[in-house]
Amino acid sequence: MMSAGPLFGKHVLVTRPRGQAASFIDKIEAAGGMVHFVPLIAFRSFSDPNGKDRLQTLFTYDWIILTSKNGVDFFFQQLEKAGKDRADIQARFAAIGTETAAVLQTYGFQAEYIPEKFSADQFAKEITDGSFEATKVLIPKGNLARTMIADALRKKGMAADEWIVYETFFPEEEKARLIDLLQKERTDVITFTSPSSVRHFMKAAEEAGIDAFEQSVVACIGPVTKKEADRFGLHTKICPDVYTSESLAEAIDHYFRKEEN
Structure with a gap:
């Protein structure tokens, strides 16, 4: 039985x-x-005042850090709405967690860096101890996401731009x-x-x-x-x-x- x-x-x-x-x-x-x-909770696209600048400088970033599955989807939605061809992206991708990485893969990109534990706190720790290095980083995120990743990058002398691509309601x-x-x-x-x-x-x-x-x-x-x-x-x-x-x-x-x- x-x-x-x-x-x-x-x-x-x-x-x-x-x-x-x-x-x-x-x-x-x-x-x-x-x-x-x-x-x-539900999610919708957000019009960030910095969005135009982020789109114009999209191809100057060597890394793009995606912190959630929603971040992935709304990032690519913003690109599509602006007429940007994602195939032209030269940056490498980092993702927090295997679920986020799996969604990224559906858009044709591999996550080349995933922190040991799937959290912003862990990612910030790995930045601080030198495990992750970059020159200029873009972080598409939600309106409620914390700033600790960008803060850790800047403290280590790396340039970091945040871009709010969606909001939670x-x-x-x-x-x-x-x-x-x-x-x-x-x-x-x-x-x-x-x-x-x-x-x-x-x-x-x-x-x-x-x-x-x-x-x-x-x-x-x-x-x-x-x-x-x-x-x-x-x-x-x-x-x-x-x-x-x-x-x-x-x-x-x-x-x-x-x-x-």
Whole structure:
């Protein structure tokens, strides 16, 4: 007789954006979980005042650092909108994480540098210790991304230009769905894959007067997201060493297998 899976009967809230959640949901369901999908963040193109200059000087960079899958997609969208041929790019690419590198590959480019751990903090550390060197770097990013990579590059004497190519927002139509879910269903596991999703979750919960999540297991994709969840008193219990959605699903599976034993 086949096992029902370690998440059998567990209600799992998935807050990943639309278009990024399918494989994660598949893994949760394969482990027996009952998924409630409420995407708490969405993305749209951003018109950076520095965008025109970044496009004009695009071919002067020897490295382009992409920090997320969204950064990849919106970077190439900006190029296409401006009529730039990506085949003319001479820069080498660095990517934070294998998932970001995989999306980059769909545009015909290989990530030639990936930090040991998939975070901006780790990349900044490797810049500081001399593992990564460049002359002039472009960093396409989201509006909420931190500046630590650019700061580390400049401290080491390298030129670094940041370019905001997309912005993160709370899809308001999902707020009512989340509140209804929290009021009517139990949430055995709450998953977060970004600090923004934590903030949007707490905003909706506070507006609805819901403040008790002690019975829920909070799972975060990495330490930055965990720090935000813990700041709100959510007490993260699951946080994988590798910061990918696949590793998060595996960590949730492992947590509940241990609970069974």
